[in-house]
Amino acid sequence: MPKRKAAIAVGGVAALGAAALLLPNANASQDRNDAAAGGTADAKTLKAGDASDLAAQLQKILGDAFAGSYYDSGKQQLVVNVVSGDNNVIVQAKKAGAVVRQVENSTAELASAARTLKTKATIPGTSWAVDPRTNKVLVTADSTVTGAKWNRLQSTVQSLGSGVATLKKSSGTFKTFVSGGDAIFSQVQGGNVRCSLGFNVTASDGSPAFLTAGHCGVAAKEWSDSETGQPIATVDQATFPGEGDFSLVKYNDPNTQAPSDVNTGNGQTVQINQAADATVGETVFRMGSTTGLHDGQVTGLDATVNFQSETDPNGVDTVTGLIQTNVCAEPGDSGGSLFTQDGSALGLTSGGSGDCTSGGETFFQPVTTALQATGATLGGGDQAGAGGEAGAGAGDQAGAGDQAGAGDQAGAGDQAGAGDEAGAGDQAGAGGDQIGGGADPSGAAGDQSGAGAADDGSSAADDGSSAQTGGH
Incomplete structure (x- = not known):
C-alpha cells in the first residue's frame, strides 16, 4: 500500500x-465544583497521566483500604477513596500527594454489587460501572428498557441498597x-x-x-x-x-x-x-x-x-x-x-x-x-x-x-x-x-x-x- x-x-x-x-x-473547569474533592495544601498538582501512575502506586500500598480514585481536573489533583480509619493509611496517601477521602463502600463491596447485576439484570440496553466520585455503582438503562425489564432492573438495584448503586435513564439506545x-x-x-x-x-x-x-x-x-x-x-x-x-x-x-x-x-x-x-x-x-x-x-x-x-x-x-x-x-x-x-x-x-x-x-x-x-x-x-x-x-x-x-x-x-x-x-x-x-x-x-x-x-x-x- x-x-x-x-x-x-x-x-x-x-x-x-x-x-x-x-x-x-x-474543559479544565468541568470538575471544579466537585464538592467531594476538597483539595488539601499538601496535595500535589498533577497531570492526568501522572495522577494515573500515582493511583496505581497507592492502590498497591493501600491494599484493601483502597476504594477507587479519580482526577479532579479543576484542581489538577488525585482524589483517593479509602475505607479504613487507620491514620497510617491516610498519612501514607497524603504524603504521596493525593487528596484522601474516607468512603463507605469498599472495592470488594462494589464488585459484589456488580456480580449481582450480572446475575440478575443482564438486560439488553443496560450498563454499569463504578463511579469513584460517588463511591457507588452507576447503573444506566437506555430507552428500550421498559415494562417488566425496567421493573426487574429497578428492583435489582434497590436490593443492593441506596448507598451502593444508583440508577439512571438514558434517552438514547x-x-x-x-x-x-x-x-x-x-x-x-x-x-x-x-x-x-x-x-x-x-x-x-x-x-x-x-x-x-x-x-x-x-x-x-x-x-x-x-x-x-x-x-x-x-x-x-x-x-x-x-x-x-x-x-x-x-x-x-x-x-x-x-x-x-x-x-x-x-x-x-x-x-x-x-x-x-x-x-x-x-x-x-x-x-x-x-x-x-x-x-x-x-x-x-x-x-x-x-x-x-x-x-x-x-x-x-x-x-x-x-x-x-x-x-x-x-x-x-x-x-x-x-x-x-x-x-x-x-x-x-x-x-x-x-x-x-x-x-x-x-x-x-x-x-x-x-x-x-x-x-x-x-x-x-x-x-x-x-x-x-x-x-x-x-x-x-x-x-x-x-x-x-x-x-x-x-x-x-x-x-x-x-x-x-x-x-x-x-x-x-x-x-x-x-x-x-x-x-x-x-x-x-x-x-x-x-x-x-x-x-x-x-x-x-x-x-x-x-x-x-x-x-x-
Whole structure:
C-alpha cells in the first residue's frame, strides 16, 4: 500500500472544529465544583497521566483500604477513596500527594454489587460501572428498557441498597457506532460495512497493522481505505462480544509505513507517543468522520455494556472492561481514536447511546488491554518499542478493574452473527446525512453538531454517505 494511504488511515478526517484541542486548559473547569474533592495544601498538582501512575502506586500500598480514585481536573489533583480509619493509611496517601477521602463502600463491596447485576439484570440496553466520585455503582438503562425489564432492573438495584448503586435513564439506545474516523470499508453480503481505524501498531511478528473495534473485525475480514477499493488489510484477531471490543488488522503490504498519529483535519495531527490507562475525571478527545472532534471526561472504568444482539431478537451481546465517558458519538464513529492532548492513546470507540446534539454515554475499548491481548505494540517502525513499554506499564493499573467486578461477565453475550452488522444500515442513514451535511469545513461548528468533514476528508465523507447503507 502506498505510504500516502497509510498516512490517512489513522484517527479521523473530520474538521478540527473543537478548538479545545489547541487550548491547554480546555474543559479544565468541568470538575471544579466537585464538592467531594476538597483539595488539601499538601496535595500535589498533577497531570492526568501522572495522577494515573500515582493511583496505581497507592492502590498497591493501600491494599484493601483502597476504594477507587479519580482526577479532579479543576484542581489538577488525585482524589483517593479509602475505607479504613487507620491514620497510617491516610498519612501514607497524603504524603504521596493525593487528596484522601474516607468512603463507605469498599472495592470488594462494589464488585459484589456488580456480580449481582450480572446475575440478575443482564438486560439488553443496560450498563454499569463504578463511579469513584460517588463511591457507588452507576447503573444506566437506555430507552428500550421498559415494562417488566425496567421493573426487574429497578428492583435489582434497590436490593443492593441506596448507598451502593444508583440508577439512571438514558434517552438514547445503546448500539455499536460503526463507520467513522478515517474510514475503512468492507464489502459483505447485504451491503457495505464502514468502520474507523483507531491506531496504527506493529504486530508481534513485526508486520504493520492497526487496531479497530472488535465488532468491525467480526463483521468483515478484509478492509479497504475507500468504498470501492481493493482490500489493503486483513483481520488477524477479533474480540466481540466478551472481554472487550477490539480487532488487530494487518496491512497486506508488509512494507506499509503506518504513522503513529491521529489526523485531526485541516492538515493537523496529534503525535501518539504512548498507550495509557484512562483515569476517571480526565479530559479526553474522540475523533470520527461523522461528528468530528469532540471532548469530554472519563466517567467510569471497567464498564459492562449489554448491547441488543443484532442477529438474535432475544439475545444480548455483553462486553466488559470498557471505559465510560460523556463524550458524544454517533453511527460512523466505531473503532475511532480516544486520546489525550499530550498524545496518549486511550481507547477505541465501541458504542453507546445518544448523539452529539443531546449528548449521551459512549464506551471505549482500552488500548492497553487490546495491546496486551494481541501482542502488538503501539506505532510503526522504531516507535513500536515505546508503545510496548507503555502498554506493559499500564498493566500495573489493571487492579482498577476490580472496582466494578464486571469482568466476570465476559462472554455473557451471544457471539453469533456480529458479522451481519452490515445489515444495520438503518442506523447509518443518520450517519450518512450528517456526513453529507458537512457545513463549513473549517468552521468551529465542526465539533458542535457532527457538522461534517473537512476539506481533506471530503472524499471520505462522500464515500461514507453512500456506504452508510451497511454502516455500523
